[in-house]
Amino acid sequence: MIKSEELYSHFEDLAQKLDLKILKGKGDFIGGTCVVNKKTVIVVNKHKPIEQRLKTLAKSLVEFDLEKVYVVPAVREYIEEQKTLEF
Numbered sequence: 001m002i003k004s005e006e007l008y009s010h011f012e013d014l015a016q017k018l019d020l021k022i023l024k025g026k027g028d029f030i031g032g033t034c035v036v037n038k039k040t041v042i043v044v045n046k047h048k049p050i051e052q053r054l055k056t057l058a059k060s061l062v063e064f065d066l067e068k069v070y071v072v073p074a075v076r077e078y079i080e081e082q083k084t085l086e087f
Contacts, residue, residue: 002074004050010026010072011057015042016068022057031056033063 002010015022021039024046031044031053042060044053056080066076 004054007054007063007074007078008050008057010075011054011061014061014066014071014075015057017060018046022065031060033060054078055082 012022021041021043022041023036025043026045027045029043030048031046033040033042034050038074042057044056046053048056059082061079062083065085071079
């Protein structure tokens with residue numbers, strides 16, 4: 001199984017391919033997708049555990065068309081897994 005840090009790195013690569021910026025902040029928030037200066041960004045709380053940051057990225061990336069870009073199989077699997085847990 002792929003390590004969480006490696007998975008996170010693949011998520012960052014995927015966001016870059018989709019022309020999305022990941023903003024890492026600290027504070028009392030969970031994170032997610034938002035629009036800043038007419039540009040969509042994903043906000044991640046860097047003080048949350050890696051598992052929670054991965055879930056935030058997965059939930060955010062579900063909103064985008066991932067069919068037109070290469071997605072590492074482990075990342076695609078993680079996103080699909082999170083989708084099934086949501087419902």
